[in-house]
Amino acid sequence: MNDQDQILGVVIGGEARAYPIRILNWHEIVNDQIEKQSLVMTYCPLCGSGMAFQTQDKFGVSGLLYQSDVLLYDRKSESLWSQLMMQAVTGPRAGEHLSQIAVEHTSWKTWLEHHPATTVLSRDTGYVRDYDRNPYSGYESRADTYFPINHHDARLPSKSWVIGLSIANHHKAWSLEYLKKRGSHEILWHGRQLNIEVEGTGIRMSDKGSGKQLPVTRLYWFAWATFHPNTELEK
Helix, strand or coil: CCCCCEEEEEEECCEEEEEEHHHHHHHCEEEEEECCEEEEEEEECCCCEEEEEECCCCEEEEEEEECCEEEEEECCCCCEEECCCCEEEECCCCCCECEEECCEEEEHHHHHHHCCCCEECCCCCCCCCCCCCCCCCCCCCCCCCCCCCCCCCCCCCCCCEEEEEEECCEEEEEEHHHHHHHCCEEEEECCEEEEEEEECCEEEEEECCCCCECCCEEEEHHHHHHHCCCCEEEC
16 A cells, blocks of 8 residues: 555444555445444445445445446345435335445545554455556546536536535535635534544544534535535535
8 A cells, every 4th residue: 555545444343444446446345344343335436436334235336327326236136226325226125225334535644644553455356456557547637427417517627526415415515625725624504513624635524512423425526416416515
């Protein structure tokens, strides 16, 4: 691992684990267990969205997309699940929802400084892949998407990085550049006092009252706006 390698990190029961984007770019899903809690870590390279869910189900990549976002399938019922909608969209389990876990999208250096005892997903995956090569090289700098979407929001360039948060059917996004410039701060949003911590590209949001870390998602603006067309935005 290099200091600036990007990872998705979770902490469960005091145990920290990092999932390198270099690996997730190729495989997109990791079925895992930490401290006896089963979870699935998901990453959509086309949306830049890394999200983890607490679930006993085992998931695979369907090879299908909805609004340029990965569609998962559970291996038991073979229902299709939208990552960003966090629910099954077809099959016997259509309408069921997933429970999102807080994930940090940050650099390996920053993660390791906060979690020196972290474990990390090994490159020994059983597959022959060049994990030093990005199969989506150049995609981030393109204005367009590889696949069509049905909503466009010009408030930010489509591939701008944002941090998205949903609480009780309210949706808000903050541009990463805005948060880096403003730094750590507190806000009141829909009756919740939120504590926003900024460290490099790593963003943590928590409920000040409970101290609980909130499940925010870092992703491209086009993806957040497509799934949440009425979103608030701080830029």
